[in-house]
Amino acid sequence: MILNEINVEQVYIACGYTDMRRSIDGLAAMVQQTFRLDPFNRSLFLFCGRRSDRLKALCWEGDGFILLYKRLERGRYQWPRHESEARQITPQQLRWLLEGLRIDQPKALKPIENLCVI
Secondary structure (H helix, E strand, C coil): CHHHHCCCCEEEEECCCCCCCCCHHHHHHHHHHCCCCCCCCCEEEEEECCCCCEEEEEEECCCCEEEEEEECCCCCCCCCCCCCCEEEECHHHHHHHHCCCCCCCCCCCCCCCCCCCC
16 A cells, blocks of 8 residues: 555544545645645645545645545445544554544544553
8 A cells, every 4th residue: 555655644534525626736725724734744634525435645745745546446435524624533543444444433442541550
């Protein structure tokens, strides 16, 4: 998978529907204007249209943008549709999404933070 070769610090998904006719400039403008995020930092932004069988990924690589496009031959992405904002997700959630699963897995073990050992 080519996403393993891209050096990113955060991954964001654009919840809701995105017009998949948008190009690099249109998606970068959406990141800036709608989500109030910087498309020129080390983040990966994911977008999905109404059909839920295609996604676009936008990433700044330091000297230019990378635009990835994937169309599924069978099945659909389990894309969050209830919000109209960008949502930061973990690398695990990205794997789930690309495998056709929901990013919120209710039975997944959650990491424990601030555990005090006595």
